[in-house]
Amino acid sequence: MKLVVVSAGLSVPSSTRLLGDRLAAAASAGSGGGGGVEVQVVELRDLAVEIAHNLTTGFPGPALGAALSAVAGADGLIVVTPVFSASYSGLFKSFFDVLDRDALAGKPVLVAATGGSARHSLVLEHAMRPLFAYLRAVVVPTGVYAASEDWGAEGLAERIGRAAGELVGLMGGGGPSVPGPPAPGVGVQVGGFEVVPFAEQLAALRSP
Protein backbone atom coordinates (compact mmCIF):
# COMPACT_ATOMS: atom_id res chain seq x y z
CA MET A 1 0.00 0.00 0.00
CA LYS A 2 1.23 3.44 -0.84
CA LEU A 3 0.91 6.21 1.73
CA VAL A 4 1.75 9.80 0.80
CA VAL A 5 2.37 12.48 3.41
CA VAL A 6 1.69 16.04 2.24
CA SER A 7 3.40 18.50 4.56
CA ALA A 8 3.00 22.26 4.29
CA GLY A 9 5.53 23.12 6.98
CA LEU A 10 7.79 26.01 6.06
CA SER A 11 10.69 25.91 8.48
CA VAL A 12 13.44 23.31 8.45
CA PRO A 13 13.04 21.34 10.62
CA SER A 14 9.32 21.90 11.02
CA SER A 15 6.89 20.60 13.60
CA THR A 16 4.39 20.09 10.75
CA ARG A 17 6.75 17.69 9.04
CA LEU A 18 7.49 16.08 12.40
CA LEU A 19 3.78 15.42 12.98
CA GLY A 20 3.51 13.99 9.45
CA ASP A 21 6.44 11.67 10.08
CA ARG A 22 5.01 10.51 13.43
CA LEU A 23 1.66 9.72 11.81
CA ALA A 24 3.34 7.89 8.91
CA ALA A 25 5.48 5.85 11.28
CA ALA A 26 2.42 4.93 13.33
CA ALA A 27 0.55 3.91 10.18
CA SER A 28 3.47 1.77 9.03
CA ALA A 29 3.68 0.12 12.43
CA GLY A 30 -0.09 -0.32 12.54
CA SER A 31 -0.10 -2.19 9.26
CA GLY A 32 2.20 -4.78 10.74
CA GLY A 33 5.42 -2.98 9.88
CA GLY A 34 7.73 -4.55 7.34
CA GLY A 35 7.00 -3.63 3.72
CA GLY A 36 3.25 -3.25 4.25
CA VAL A 37 3.15 0.50 3.73
CA GLU A 38 5.39 2.39 1.35
CA VAL A 39 5.67 6.00 2.52
CA GLN A 40 6.46 9.01 0.33
CA VAL A 41 6.66 12.54 1.69
CA VAL A 42 5.71 15.57 -0.41
CA GLU A 43 7.18 18.78 1.05
CA LEU A 44 5.15 21.67 -0.33
CA ARG A 45 7.86 24.16 0.61
CA ASP A 46 10.04 22.71 -2.17
CA LEU A 47 7.18 23.05 -4.63
CA ALA A 48 6.05 26.55 -3.66
CA VAL A 49 7.29 28.25 -6.84
CA GLU A 50 5.96 25.55 -9.16
CA ILE A 51 2.58 25.71 -7.40
CA ALA A 52 2.44 29.47 -7.97
CA HIS A 53 3.45 28.96 -11.60
CA ASN A 54 0.76 26.35 -12.07
CA LEU A 55 -1.80 28.91 -10.92
CA THR A 56 -0.67 31.32 -13.65
CA THR A 57 0.14 28.89 -16.47
CA GLY A 58 -2.43 26.16 -15.86
CA PHE A 59 0.04 23.28 -15.98
CA PRO A 60 2.44 21.79 -13.41
CA GLY A 61 6.21 21.90 -13.71
CA PRO A 62 8.13 18.61 -13.53
CA ALA A 63 8.55 18.30 -9.74
CA LEU A 64 4.98 19.38 -9.00
CA GLY A 65 3.68 17.04 -11.69
CA ALA A 66 5.44 14.13 -10.00
CA ALA A 67 4.01 15.13 -6.60
CA LEU A 68 0.47 15.42 -7.98
CA SER A 69 0.81 11.99 -9.59
CA ALA A 70 2.06 10.50 -6.33
CA VAL A 71 -0.93 11.93 -4.47
CA ALA A 72 -3.38 10.73 -7.13
CA GLY A 73 -1.83 7.26 -7.08
CA ALA A 74 -1.71 6.86 -3.29
CA ASP A 75 -3.87 4.41 -1.36
CA GLY A 76 -4.07 6.88 1.50
CA LEU A 77 -2.90 10.35 2.47
CA ILE A 78 -1.72 12.12 5.56
CA VAL A 79 -2.08 15.87 5.07
CA VAL A 80 -0.53 18.27 7.55
CA THR A 81 -0.62 22.05 7.58
CA PRO A 82 0.45 24.75 9.98
CA VAL A 83 -2.42 27.02 11.04
CA PHE A 84 -2.14 30.40 9.32
CA SER A 85 -4.73 33.11 10.02
CA ALA A 86 -7.24 30.69 11.53
CA SER A 87 -7.07 28.15 8.66
CA TYR A 88 -4.78 25.97 6.57
CA SER A 89 -1.92 27.84 4.96
CA GLY A 90 -2.34 29.36 1.51
CA LEU A 91 0.38 27.08 0.18
CA PHE A 92 -1.46 24.02 1.47
CA LYS A 93 -4.73 25.12 -0.14
CA SER A 94 -3.03 26.07 -3.40
CA PHE A 95 -1.58 22.57 -3.74
CA PHE A 96 -5.06 21.07 -3.52
CA ASP A 97 -6.35 23.80 -5.85
CA VAL A 98 -4.04 22.61 -8.64
CA LEU A 99 -4.71 18.91 -7.97
CA ASP A 100 -7.20 17.30 -10.33
CA ARG A 101 -10.55 17.65 -8.57
CA ASP A 102 -11.36 13.94 -8.87
CA ALA A 103 -7.94 12.77 -7.68
CA LEU A 104 -9.01 12.22 -4.06
CA ALA A 105 -12.44 10.69 -4.68
CA GLY A 106 -12.87 7.76 -2.32
CA LYS A 107 -9.36 8.08 -0.92
CA PRO A 108 -8.74 7.83 2.86
CA VAL A 109 -7.22 11.07 4.16
CA LEU A 110 -5.96 11.74 7.66
CA VAL A 111 -6.09 15.46 8.44
CA ALA A 112 -3.58 16.99 10.82
CA ALA A 113 -2.43 20.46 11.77
CA THR A 114 0.07 22.24 13.97
CA GLY A 115 -0.16 25.58 15.71
CA GLY A 116 1.33 27.74 18.37
CA SER A 117 -1.61 27.31 20.70
CA ALA A 118 -4.40 24.82 21.31
CA ARG A 119 -6.95 27.58 20.66
CA HIS A 120 -6.82 26.75 16.93
CA SER A 121 -7.40 23.03 17.24
CA LEU A 122 -10.87 23.19 15.65
CA VAL A 123 -9.18 24.16 12.38
CA LEU A 124 -9.35 20.43 11.68
CA GLU A 125 -13.14 20.51 11.81
CA HIS A 126 -13.96 23.91 10.34
CA ALA A 127 -11.33 24.08 7.59
CA MET A 128 -9.65 20.76 6.86
CA ARG A 129 -12.67 18.45 6.96
CA PRO A 130 -14.87 20.57 4.65
CA LEU A 131 -12.04 20.90 2.12
CA PHE A 132 -11.53 17.16 1.88
CA ALA A 133 -15.23 16.46 2.01
CA TYR A 134 -15.58 18.72 -1.03
CA LEU A 135 -12.84 16.72 -2.76
CA ARG A 136 -14.89 13.58 -1.96
CA ALA A 137 -12.14 12.03 0.10
CA VAL A 138 -12.95 9.72 3.00
CA VAL A 139 -11.72 11.73 5.97
CA VAL A 140 -10.43 9.64 8.88
CA PRO A 141 -12.66 10.20 11.95
CA THR A 142 -9.78 11.22 14.20
CA GLY A 143 -7.82 14.28 13.14
CA VAL A 144 -4.65 15.24 14.96
CA TYR A 145 -3.83 18.74 16.10
CA ALA A 146 -0.52 19.44 17.80
CA ALA A 147 0.00 22.75 19.57
CA SER A 148 3.49 23.66 20.79
CA GLU A 149 2.70 22.45 24.30
CA ASP A 150 1.46 19.08 23.03
CA TRP A 151 5.00 18.07 22.09
CA GLY A 152 5.83 17.97 25.80
CA ALA A 153 2.50 16.68 27.10
CA GLU A 154 0.65 13.45 27.40
CA GLY A 155 -2.03 12.48 24.91
CA LEU A 156 -0.46 13.30 21.55
CA ALA A 157 0.98 9.82 21.06
CA GLU A 158 -2.40 8.24 21.77
CA ARG A 159 -4.15 10.50 19.28
CA ILE A 160 -1.49 9.76 16.67
CA GLY A 161 -1.91 6.03 17.25
CA ARG A 162 -5.70 6.17 17.07
CA ALA A 163 -5.75 8.29 13.89
CA ALA A 164 -3.09 6.15 12.17
CA GLY A 165 -4.98 2.98 13.09
CA GLU A 166 -8.16 4.36 11.56
CA LEU A 167 -6.27 5.39 8.42
CA VAL A 168 -4.73 1.94 8.00
CA GLY A 169 -8.16 0.40 8.50
CA LEU A 170 -9.63 2.53 5.74
CA MET A 171 -6.68 1.83 3.44
CA GLY A 172 -7.74 -1.80 3.30
CA GLY A 173 -6.03 -3.20 6.37
CA GLY A 174 -9.17 -4.94 7.53
CA GLY A 175 -11.26 -1.94 8.49
CA PRO A 176 -14.46 -0.65 6.96
CA SER A 177 -14.60 -0.90 3.19
CA VAL A 178 -13.62 2.20 1.25
CA PRO A 179 -16.00 3.52 -1.34
CA GLY A 180 -14.10 3.64 -4.63
CA PRO A 181 -14.12 6.39 -7.18
CA PRO A 182 -17.49 7.05 -8.81
CA ALA A 183 -18.85 4.24 -10.97
CA PRO A 184 -17.38 4.47 -14.46
CA GLY A 185 -20.81 4.31 -16.10
CA VAL A 186 -20.57 3.50 -19.78
CA GLY A 187 -16.99 4.73 -20.19
CA VAL A 188 -14.18 2.73 -21.69
CA GLN A 189 -10.59 3.03 -20.59
CA VAL A 190 -8.25 4.31 -23.33
CA GLY A 191 -4.70 5.14 -22.35
CA GLY A 192 -4.97 7.30 -19.25
CA PHE A 193 -8.48 8.45 -20.12
CA GLU A 194 -11.99 7.24 -19.57
CA VAL A 195 -13.99 7.84 -22.71
CA VAL A 196 -17.75 7.66 -23.17
CA PRO A 197 -18.24 6.18 -26.65
CA PHE A 198 -19.48 8.99 -28.85
CA ALA A 199 -22.70 7.32 -29.96
CA GLU A 200 -23.71 7.02 -26.29
CA GLN A 201 -22.82 10.65 -25.63
CA LEU A 202 -25.03 11.65 -28.54
CA ALA A 203 -27.84 9.26 -27.58
CA ALA A 204 -27.90 10.70 -24.05
CA LEU A 205 -28.86 14.06 -25.55
CA ARG A 206 -31.65 12.57 -27.60
CA SER A 207 -33.36 10.66 -24.81
CA PRO A 208 -36.21 12.66 -23.29
Place this chain on the structure above:
Amino acid sequence: MQFGIFTVGDVTPDPTTGRTPTEHERIKAMVAIAQKAEEVGLDVFATGEHHNPPFVPSSPTTMLGWVAARTENLILSTSTTLITTNDPVKIAEDFAMLQHLADGRVDLMMGRGNTGPVYPWFGKDIRQGINLAVENYALLYRLWREETVTWEGKFRTPLQSFTSTPRPLDGVPPFVWHGSIRSPEIAEQAAYYGDGFFHNNIFWPADHTKQMVELYRSRYAHYGHGTPEQAIVGLGGQIFMRRNSQDAVREFRPYFDNAPVYGHGPSLEEFTEQTPLTVGSPEQVIEKTLSFRDYAGDYQRQLFLVDHAGLPLKTVLEQIDMLGEEVVPVLREEFAKRRAAGVPDAPTHASRVAAAAAATAEAGQEVTAS
Protein backbone atom coordinates in the same frame (compact mmCIF):
# COMPACT_ATOMS: atom_id res chain seq x y z
CA MET B 1 2.26 18.74 -44.45
CA GLN B 2 0.69 22.16 -44.02
CA PHE B 3 2.29 25.10 -42.25
CA GLY B 4 0.54 28.25 -41.25
CA ILE B 5 -0.17 31.04 -38.83
CA PHE B 6 -2.85 31.19 -36.21
CA THR B 7 -3.80 34.29 -34.34
CA VAL B 8 -5.81 34.92 -31.20
CA GLY B 9 -6.67 38.49 -32.16
CA ASP B 10 -5.84 40.05 -28.80
CA VAL B 11 -5.23 43.77 -28.42
CA THR B 12 -2.19 43.84 -26.16
CA PRO B 13 -0.09 46.87 -25.25
CA ASP B 14 3.49 46.80 -26.49
CA PRO B 15 5.31 46.58 -23.15
CA THR B 16 8.42 48.27 -24.52
CA THR B 17 6.54 51.41 -25.57
CA GLY B 18 3.37 51.19 -23.49
CA ARG B 19 1.35 51.81 -26.63
CA THR B 20 -1.87 49.87 -27.20
CA PRO B 21 -2.99 49.48 -30.80
CA THR B 22 -6.53 50.51 -31.64
CA GLU B 23 -9.03 47.83 -32.61
CA HIS B 24 -8.85 49.14 -36.16
CA GLU B 25 -5.07 48.81 -36.22
CA ARG B 26 -5.24 45.32 -34.80
CA ILE B 27 -7.84 44.13 -37.29
CA LYS B 28 -5.81 45.54 -40.17
CA ALA B 29 -2.69 43.94 -38.69
CA MET B 30 -4.40 40.55 -38.63
CA VAL B 31 -5.25 40.67 -42.32
CA ALA B 32 -1.76 42.02 -43.14
CA ILE B 33 -0.39 38.93 -41.36
CA ALA B 34 -2.63 36.71 -43.46
CA GLN B 35 -1.50 38.37 -46.69
CA LYS B 36 2.13 38.02 -45.63
CA ALA B 37 1.55 34.31 -44.96
CA GLU B 38 0.35 33.91 -48.55
CA GLU B 39 3.23 36.00 -49.90
CA VAL B 40 5.92 33.83 -48.27
CA GLY B 41 4.30 30.56 -49.29
CA LEU B 42 2.68 29.38 -46.07
CA ASP B 43 -0.41 27.18 -46.43
CA VAL B 44 -2.86 28.28 -43.74
CA PHE B 45 -4.12 31.34 -41.90
CA ALA B 46 -6.46 30.77 -38.98
CA THR B 47 -8.18 33.36 -36.81
CA GLY B 48 -9.66 32.98 -33.36
CA GLU B 49 -13.21 33.94 -32.45
CA HIS B 50 -13.91 36.04 -29.39
CA HIS B 51 -16.79 38.10 -28.08
CA ASN B 52 -15.13 40.12 -25.36
CA PRO B 53 -12.38 42.73 -25.11
CA PRO B 54 -9.38 42.79 -25.45
CA PHE B 55 -10.04 40.56 -28.47
CA VAL B 56 -11.25 41.84 -31.86
CA PRO B 57 -12.19 38.89 -34.10
CA SER B 58 -15.90 38.43 -33.36
CA SER B 59 -16.79 37.87 -37.00
CA PRO B 60 -14.35 35.37 -38.52
CA THR B 61 -16.04 34.75 -41.88
CA THR B 62 -16.16 38.50 -42.55
CA MET B 63 -12.43 38.72 -41.98
CA LEU B 64 -11.64 35.53 -43.89
CA GLY B 65 -13.82 36.67 -46.80
CA TRP B 66 -11.70 39.81 -47.05
CA VAL B 67 -8.55 37.71 -47.00
CA ALA B 68 -9.99 35.27 -49.54
CA ALA B 69 -10.49 38.10 -52.01
CA ARG B 70 -6.84 39.12 -51.77
CA THR B 71 -5.15 35.73 -51.81
CA GLU B 72 -4.87 32.86 -54.26
CA ASN B 73 -3.51 29.85 -52.43
CA LEU B 74 -3.89 30.37 -48.70
CA ILE B 75 -6.27 28.03 -46.84
CA LEU B 76 -8.51 30.09 -44.56
CA SER B 77 -9.33 28.54 -41.23
CA THR B 78 -10.30 29.27 -37.65
CA SER B 79 -8.77 28.66 -34.27
CA THR B 80 -11.43 28.18 -33.12
CA THR B 81 -15.06 28.53 -34.25
CA LEU B 82 -17.33 28.39 -31.21
CA ILE B 83 -19.54 25.37 -31.77
CA THR B 84 -21.15 25.95 -28.37
CA THR B 85 -22.48 29.49 -28.53
CA ASN B 86 -22.91 29.92 -32.30
CA ASP B 87 -26.02 28.60 -33.96
CA PRO B 88 -24.91 25.56 -36.00
CA VAL B 89 -27.28 26.67 -38.76
CA LYS B 90 -25.44 29.99 -39.05
CA ILE B 91 -22.05 28.24 -39.03
CA ALA B 92 -23.26 25.98 -41.87
CA GLU B 93 -24.39 28.98 -43.89
CA ASP B 94 -21.46 31.31 -43.18
CA PHE B 95 -18.74 28.81 -43.93
CA ALA B 96 -20.45 27.40 -47.01
CA MET B 97 -20.68 30.96 -48.34
CA LEU B 98 -17.00 31.54 -47.54
CA GLN B 99 -16.13 28.23 -49.18
CA HIS B 100 -17.76 29.36 -52.45
CA LEU B 101 -16.12 32.78 -52.40
CA ALA B 102 -12.69 31.26 -51.63
CA ASP B 103 -13.08 28.52 -54.24
CA GLY B 104 -12.78 25.82 -51.62
CA ARG B 105 -9.81 27.24 -49.68
CA VAL B 106 -11.64 26.90 -46.37
CA ASP B 107 -11.62 24.60 -43.39
CA LEU B 108 -12.46 25.29 -39.77
CA MET B 109 -11.65 24.22 -36.27
CA MET B 110 -14.37 23.66 -33.72
CA GLY B 111 -13.79 24.80 -30.16
CA ARG B 112 -15.90 25.31 -27.07
CA GLY B 113 -14.54 28.56 -25.71
CA ASN B 114 -13.53 28.88 -22.10
CA THR B 115 -14.84 32.32 -21.19
CA GLY B 116 -17.72 31.78 -18.77
CA PRO B 117 -19.76 34.94 -19.43
CA VAL B 118 -19.78 34.42 -23.23
CA TYR B 119 -22.17 31.51 -22.84
CA PRO B 120 -24.98 33.41 -21.09
CA TRP B 121 -24.50 36.36 -23.46
CA PHE B 122 -25.55 33.96 -26.20
CA GLY B 123 -28.23 32.29 -24.13
CA LYS B 124 -26.17 29.21 -23.26
CA ASP B 125 -24.75 27.58 -20.14
CA ILE B 126 -21.03 26.77 -19.88
CA ARG B 127 -21.83 23.67 -17.83
CA GLN B 128 -23.42 22.28 -20.99
CA GLY B 129 -20.25 23.02 -23.00
CA ILE B 130 -19.49 19.45 -24.05
CA ASN B 131 -23.13 18.64 -24.74
CA LEU B 132 -23.51 21.79 -26.82
CA ALA B 133 -20.42 20.83 -28.83
CA VAL B 134 -21.80 17.33 -29.37
CA GLU B 135 -25.33 18.26 -30.38
CA ASN B 136 -24.50 21.37 -32.39
CA TYR B 137 -21.82 19.64 -34.42
CA ALA B 138 -24.07 16.64 -35.08
CA LEU B 139 -26.57 19.08 -36.58
CA LEU B 140 -23.92 21.02 -38.53
CA TYR B 141 -22.63 17.74 -39.94
CA ARG B 142 -26.08 16.88 -41.28
CA LEU B 143 -26.81 20.37 -42.61
CA TRP B 144 -23.76 20.15 -44.87
CA ARG B 145 -24.50 16.64 -46.08
CA GLU B 146 -28.27 16.38 -46.31
CA GLU B 147 -30.24 18.61 -48.63
CA THR B 148 -33.30 18.71 -46.39
CA VAL B 149 -32.98 18.37 -42.66
CA THR B 150 -35.73 17.71 -40.15
CA TRP B 151 -34.24 17.83 -36.72
CA GLU B 152 -35.05 18.20 -33.04
CA GLY B 153 -32.59 18.59 -30.17
CA LYS B 154 -32.12 19.97 -26.68
CA PHE B 155 -30.48 23.28 -27.35
CA ARG B 156 -32.03 24.78 -30.46
CA THR B 157 -35.45 25.31 -31.93
CA PRO B 158 -36.46 22.31 -34.11
CA LEU B 159 -36.05 22.36 -37.87
CA GLN B 160 -38.73 21.09 -40.24
CA SER B 161 -37.65 20.53 -43.84
CA PHE B 162 -34.79 23.01 -43.60
CA THR B 163 -32.21 23.45 -46.34
CA SER B 164 -29.02 25.28 -45.44
CA THR B 165 -27.92 27.54 -48.28
CA PRO B 166 -25.67 27.82 -50.14
CA ARG B 167 -24.97 24.10 -50.41
CA PRO B 168 -21.27 23.27 -49.87
CA LEU B 169 -19.06 23.84 -52.92
CA ASP B 170 -19.00 20.77 -55.19
CA GLY B 171 -21.19 19.02 -52.62
CA VAL B 172 -18.18 18.65 -50.31
CA PRO B 173 -18.29 20.32 -46.90
CA PRO B 174 -15.23 22.15 -45.51
CA PHE B 175 -12.89 19.85 -43.62
CA VAL B 176 -13.36 20.12 -39.88
CA TRP B 177 -10.77 20.02 -37.12
CA HIS B 178 -11.79 19.70 -33.49
CA GLY B 179 -9.61 21.69 -31.16
CA SER B 180 -9.22 20.74 -27.54
CA ILE B 181 -6.58 21.05 -24.88
CA ARG B 182 -7.74 18.69 -22.18
CA SER B 183 -11.15 17.21 -22.96
CA PRO B 184 -11.08 13.54 -23.99
CA GLU B 185 -14.71 13.94 -25.14
CA ILE B 186 -13.55 16.17 -27.99
CA ALA B 187 -10.77 13.81 -29.08
CA GLU B 188 -13.46 11.12 -29.09
CA GLN B 189 -15.80 13.30 -31.15
CA ALA B 190 -13.10 14.04 -33.75
CA ALA B 191 -12.26 10.33 -33.96
CA TYR B 192 -15.91 9.30 -34.30
CA TYR B 193 -16.43 11.49 -37.36
CA GLY B 194 -13.00 10.85 -38.84
CA ASP B 195 -12.35 14.60 -38.59
CA GLY B 196 -9.03 16.21 -37.70
CA PHE B 197 -7.86 16.77 -34.14
CA PHE B 198 -5.89 19.89 -33.31
CA HIS B 199 -4.16 19.95 -29.95
CA ASN B 200 -3.38 23.51 -29.07
CA ASN B 201 -0.29 22.61 -27.14
CA ILE B 202 1.16 26.10 -26.79
CA PHE B 203 0.79 26.26 -23.03
CA TRP B 204 1.20 22.57 -22.35
CA PRO B 205 4.06 20.18 -21.77
CA ALA B 206 4.83 17.47 -24.31
CA ASP B 207 3.63 14.51 -22.25
CA HIS B 208 0.13 15.95 -22.02
CA THR B 209 -0.04 16.57 -25.78
CA LYS B 210 1.21 13.06 -26.40
CA GLN B 211 -1.58 11.53 -24.29
CA MET B 212 -4.33 13.52 -25.98
CA VAL B 213 -3.05 12.79 -29.48
CA GLU B 214 -2.65 9.09 -28.70
CA LEU B 215 -6.21 8.96 -27.40
CA TYR B 216 -7.51 10.52 -30.64
CA ARG B 217 -5.39 8.24 -32.82
CA SER B 218 -6.51 5.09 -31.06
CA ARG B 219 -10.19 6.06 -31.22
CA TYR B 220 -9.83 7.10 -34.89
CA ALA B 221 -8.70 3.55 -35.66
CA HIS B 222 -11.44 2.14 -33.39
CA TYR B 223 -14.07 3.85 -35.56
CA GLY B 224 -12.59 2.33 -38.70
CA HIS B 225 -11.28 5.45 -40.42
CA GLY B 226 -7.79 4.01 -40.85
CA THR B 227 -4.79 3.13 -38.74
CA PRO B 228 -3.83 5.30 -35.76
CA GLU B 229 -0.95 6.67 -37.84
CA GLN B 230 -3.39 7.83 -40.53
CA ALA B 231 -5.41 10.04 -38.19
CA ILE B 232 -5.27 13.77 -39.01
CA VAL B 233 -3.40 15.70 -36.33
CA GLY B 234 -2.59 19.39 -36.01
CA LEU B 235 -0.38 21.15 -33.47
CA GLY B 236 0.40 24.70 -32.45
CA GLY B 237 3.63 26.34 -31.47
CA GLN B 238 4.73 29.87 -30.62
CA ILE B 239 8.00 31.36 -31.72
CA PHE B 240 10.19 34.42 -31.78
CA MET B 241 13.24 34.41 -34.04
CA ARG B 242 16.30 36.43 -34.83
CA ARG B 243 19.33 35.24 -36.83
CA ASN B 244 21.29 35.16 -33.61
CA SER B 245 19.58 33.39 -30.71
CA GLN B 246 20.92 35.82 -28.08
CA ASP B 247 19.36 38.70 -30.00
CA ALA B 248 16.04 36.86 -30.07
CA VAL B 249 16.08 36.30 -26.31
CA ARG B 250 17.14 39.89 -25.60
CA GLU B 251 14.44 41.38 -27.82
CA PHE B 252 11.61 39.05 -26.74
CA ARG B 253 12.26 39.02 -22.98
CA PRO B 254 10.48 42.30 -22.15
CA TYR B 255 7.49 41.09 -24.17
CA PHE B 256 7.50 37.71 -22.43
CA ASP B 257 7.96 39.19 -18.97
CA ASN B 258 5.01 41.56 -19.31
CA ALA B 259 2.53 39.88 -21.62
CA PRO B 260 -0.75 38.89 -19.95
CA VAL B 261 -0.42 35.32 -21.25
CA TYR B 262 3.20 34.76 -20.27
CA GLY B 263 4.42 37.24 -17.73
CA HIS B 264 4.84 37.13 -13.97
CA GLY B 265 5.01 33.34 -13.85
CA PRO B 266 7.75 30.95 -14.91
CA SER B 267 10.81 32.49 -16.51
CA LEU B 268 11.31 32.62 -20.26
CA GLU B 269 13.83 29.81 -19.90
CA GLU B 270 11.46 27.58 -17.87
CA PHE B 271 8.60 28.26 -20.24
CA THR B 272 10.77 27.44 -23.25
CA GLU B 273 11.81 24.18 -21.68
CA GLN B 274 8.31 23.07 -20.67
CA THR B 275 6.17 24.23 -23.60
CA PRO B 276 6.55 24.59 -27.39
CA LEU B 277 7.63 28.24 -27.04
CA THR B 278 10.88 28.72 -28.94
CA VAL B 279 12.84 31.96 -28.71
CA GLY B 280 16.01 31.76 -30.74
CA SER B 281 17.47 31.26 -34.18
CA PRO B 282 15.62 29.77 -37.16
CA GLU B 283 17.69 26.62 -36.63
CA GLN B 284 16.38 26.32 -33.07
CA VAL B 285 12.79 26.71 -34.27
CA ILE B 286 13.39 24.00 -36.87
CA GLU B 287 14.88 21.68 -34.28
CA LYS B 288 12.12 22.22 -31.73
CA THR B 289 9.33 21.85 -34.31
CA LEU B 290 10.79 18.63 -35.66
CA SER B 291 10.84 17.29 -32.10
CA PHE B 292 7.01 17.56 -31.91
CA ARG B 293 6.93 14.52 -34.20
CA ASP B 294 8.71 12.48 -31.51
CA TYR B 295 5.66 12.58 -29.28
CA ALA B 296 2.75 13.36 -31.63
CA GLY B 297 3.78 11.10 -34.50
CA ASP B 298 3.60 12.15 -38.16
CA TYR B 299 1.16 15.01 -38.26
CA GLN B 300 -0.51 17.06 -40.94
CA ARG B 301 -0.71 20.67 -39.83
CA GLN B 302 1.62 22.94 -37.90
CA LEU B 303 0.30 26.38 -36.96
CA PHE B 304 2.61 29.01 -35.50
CA LEU B 305 1.56 31.81 -33.19
CA VAL B 306 3.73 34.82 -34.08
CA ASP B 307 1.67 37.89 -33.14
CA HIS B 308 1.78 37.32 -29.40
CA ALA B 309 2.68 39.38 -26.35
CA GLY B 310 2.03 42.77 -27.96
CA LEU B 311 4.75 42.54 -30.65
CA PRO B 312 4.44 45.33 -33.23
CA LEU B 313 3.21 44.39 -36.72
CA LYS B 314 6.57 45.14 -38.35
CA THR B 315 8.28 42.60 -36.10
CA VAL B 316 5.55 40.03 -36.69
CA LEU B 317 5.87 40.38 -40.45
CA GLU B 318 9.64 39.87 -40.11
CA GLN B 319 8.90 36.65 -38.26
CA ILE B 320 6.67 35.42 -41.07
CA ASP B 321 9.33 36.33 -43.64
CA MET B 322 11.84 34.20 -41.75
CA LEU B 323 9.33 31.37 -41.46
CA GLY B 324 8.72 31.42 -45.20
CA GLU B 325 12.33 31.86 -46.24
CA GLU B 326 14.32 29.85 -43.75
CA VAL B 327 12.17 27.66 -41.54
CA VAL B 328 9.27 26.15 -43.43
CA PRO B 329 11.23 25.02 -46.52
CA VAL B 330 13.56 23.03 -44.25
CA LEU B 331 10.65 21.71 -42.18
CA ARG B 332 8.82 20.56 -45.33
CA GLU B 333 11.87 18.66 -46.48
CA GLU B 334 12.80 17.19 -43.11
CA PHE B 335 9.26 16.14 -42.14
CA ALA B 336 8.84 14.54 -45.59
CA LYS B 337 12.04 12.54 -45.10
CA ARG B 338 10.94 11.29 -41.71
CA ARG B 339 7.33 10.58 -42.56
CA ALA B 340 6.24 6.93 -42.51
CA ALA B 341 4.67 5.43 -45.64
CA GLY B 342 0.88 5.55 -45.74
CA VAL B 343 0.51 8.74 -43.69
CA PRO B 344 -1.95 10.99 -45.52
CA ASP B 345 -1.61 14.71 -46.21
CA ALA B 346 -4.00 17.13 -44.57
CA PRO B 347 -7.27 17.02 -46.49
CA THR B 348 -7.90 19.92 -48.88
CA HIS B 349 -10.97 20.77 -50.88
CA ALA B 350 -9.40 19.24 -54.02
CA SER B 351 -8.47 16.01 -52.27
CA ARG B 352 -11.91 15.74 -50.69
CA VAL B 353 -13.65 16.32 -54.03
CA ALA B 354 -11.45 13.60 -55.57
CA ALA B 355 -12.18 11.23 -52.66
CA ALA B 356 -15.91 11.87 -52.99
CA ALA B 357 -15.76 11.20 -56.74
CA ALA B 358 -13.80 7.98 -56.17
CA ALA B 359 -16.32 6.83 -53.57
CA THR B 360 -19.20 7.52 -55.96
CA ALA B 361 -17.43 5.64 -58.78
CA GLU B 362 -16.77 2.69 -56.50
CA ALA B 363 -20.40 2.62 -55.39
CA GLY B 364 -21.42 2.69 -59.07
CA GLN B 365 -19.16 -0.25 -59.89
CA GLU B 366 -20.60 -2.26 -57.05
CA VAL B 367 -24.08 -1.61 -58.36
CA THR B 368 -23.01 -2.66 -61.87
CA ALA B 369 -21.31 -5.79 -60.56
CA SER B 370 -24.25 -6.98 -58.53
